[in-house]
Amino acid sequence: MFFDENNRKEQQEKPVTYKKHLKKSLEYNIQLFKDIFNSDETLVTRKFKGPTEQQSECGIIFIEGMIDVDVVNKNIIQPVLRKKILTREVSLETLQEHVIAAHKIEKTADIEKLIQGILIGNTVFLLEGASEALIITTKGWKHREITEPPSEKTIRGPREGFTEAFLTNLSLIRRKVKTPKLKFKYLTLGVQTNTKVCICYIEGITNDKILEEVERRLKNIIMDGIIDSGYIEELIKDCPLSPFKTIGSTERPDVAASRLLEGRIAVVSDGSPNVLTMPYVFQEYFQSNEDYYMDFIFGSINRLLRILGFLLTISVTGIYVAISTYHQEIFPTPLVLSISAARQGVPFPTVVEAILLLFIFEVLREASVRMPEAIGQTISIVGALVLGQAAIDARLFSAPIVVVVALSGITELIVPRFKGANIIVRMMLLFLSAFLGLYGFIFGVLILLIHLFGLRSFGVPYMQNYRSLEFQDFKDTVVRAPWWYMILRPQFIASENKKRRSLIRDTGGEQ
């Protein structure tokens, strides 16, 4: 789907394959690894031996900084040094079962696996006279604390956020959904980065077809590196050229868990605090986890505000330009007079004013995101005083257009998730309005609707909530219905086990 069939076969070959095997000689084996990690000075190899001469020599290989030093010292090296049973006949099995104190040990002769183990922070244990090796889980590197994600702050609700640590993220999800039906499937993506990716879903709620499709798409990814889940999102999303998201992403475990409960699938990628959820429908732009934690009345009001904000931000400049340049008769007379008075002596046509100001707004927005906090005031001074007041006083821009663009800009920030989509749709509507008036505006709205209704996310129609005839599907759209009223899960996603809530305790579904 993403690559040509012929291309894929060529690319699927891994770039490095190690044909060599472990031999019985410890010296040889260690040298083997040293050769593979040639000129990588973070690789540490250490040989050691028990207290008596008869004992065979052992070796461990790990990467500095990736391991928990305590575990390696106390649980691997110390027991081996102290135990006297290590005669020449001792086998890896004995060591695994009686000596090494680690919670997870794997015995293998597969050199590929051993290399992977070293790379993810495990320790490889070699024994003189054994052509196999142990992979001992000793992962222990520094990672970020679990903190509230700054991009999705809430007033009410859990304050945990995903971190960059893969297993921590999985545990955060697991802690919310304590059922064996919550499944985690591992995949490794990225030819160079060997990033671990995990597909999470709840068996019995998730639609199997969607699950299959997600797996198929993930397996088709051939890329040298997956640094963030954003790579995956872009590679597997439907309609890749659309500015609208068809895959959701969240930094919050509670959001991920609630989406799992609605039958969605989460994809956790190692090293990324953003967990992908799919399918993603248009409605989810307007949903916030807080809607569900606060009472439904306040939640519904907020949701209506967000929808209004979206409609305003895409349309208000377009409508203003259309009316003030084509249909002045629509304005009430006093408004026409004040706009006309404000425009006297302004050098640019209204459209040019609108485009310039929108451009300036986007520049200010982008600048304030990337800027150190210490110089944050510059932006507000430049934005408010220079561009706002002085530009009007100097008659570069008329006051009404500044108000309109500011309104459009502020409402853009109500739903920050829209990002590029807002800007593109707004510009399209603005150009069409400037070109054809309200007729062009309606034209643009039609194009937008056709596009949105044509989109699908993993087989689920993007606008399902808005075209469904099922009453249950409406309950979580423009308003958030009270929990006691939302009996069914979104039916187009969770196809099997539909009941979210039951009036009687015993028939609560088999979940």
Place this chain on the structure above:
Amino acid sequence: MKKTVKAVILLLLAVSVLQLTGCWNYREIDKVSIVAGAAIDKERDRYVVTVEVIDMKSGKESVVESKIIEGRGQSIFDAVRNIIQISGKRLYWAHSKILIISQEIAREGVADVIDFYARDSEPRFALYLLISKEETAKDIFLMESFAEDIKSFDIEDMLSSEESVLKVSGIVLYEFINDLGAEGKSATLPSISLILNNDQKRPELSGEAVFKKDRLIGFLDGKESKILHYILDETQGGLLVGEEISQDVDKELTLEVFENGTTTKIKPEYVSGDLTINIEVDITAAIAENRGGNYFVTKESVDQMKKEVEKAMEEKIKNLILKVQSEYGSDIFGFGRTVKADMPKTWKKIKNNWGDIFENLEVKVTVDFKIVNKAMLSQPITIGD
């Protein structure tokens, strides 16, 4: 191959859609002269269109003023186009509020004049029409504006707040066109004149202008117009003062008619070839001002007043109808329309000589007057020593 054909067809369709925008164009709001109102006169064979355009001066505080420009031409549109030479900007009519027509033109027929305003896409159908009682229509623009800086908006305000004075009722373009075309109803338009008020020229809405077909045939004064609106059931409140309510007693009494306190029913009766119109007027009012004379404290005095008012109103209504029947012969009361609605078969018989029938029509008037309260004072103000 098929795909390219499809793409080309789609492209052609998309392009052809662009042609369906109709008649509109990109025009910056500051590049047009906004017309607030216009007056139309005739000078020999040429039309003189006088427009009041809004003139804006920008600055820290924008100033809105009006300018009067005059254009002449063979037709109205010609005159309007000729104004561009003077103003330098195209006139923009969508926000014009009033159109004043001179008596001279109105007596020849207004249909010729309003044709342009109804036909052109810019002027609204909600444009107030007025007949100037002055020598020319443009004289009205000599007035001093009062509430607003724009004279036309001043006049518009007067027309829309007229319901509490009742002398005229504002008629907008589409209503007038409907009236012109209607069977059994002649049109009226408010008339406007200038008066001296506090040494300044102010416009005054001075009663209805009566039309027969599209020609002006006379004027009703303010008091007659008020009665006309009672008959037309267009009254929404207003006052009844002095001799309007009584002929001799209680001249100092002022009654305030409630909003929606008046209902008028017109019932035609057709008995053996004779058409009679029964008019029933119900008025509900309160005492608004009472100077001297009777205080209406007792039930008898209130009943007395009620009878007086009913008698006076009946007389007024009858007199007005008689005057219109004899002087103008123009059915501005819409009796014919009522007959047509209530007795369509009879209407078919008589509609061809409705003019004659109207002039000799017998009209019976009954007024039912109710006094509801005495506002804030139940007792008159006591005057002691």
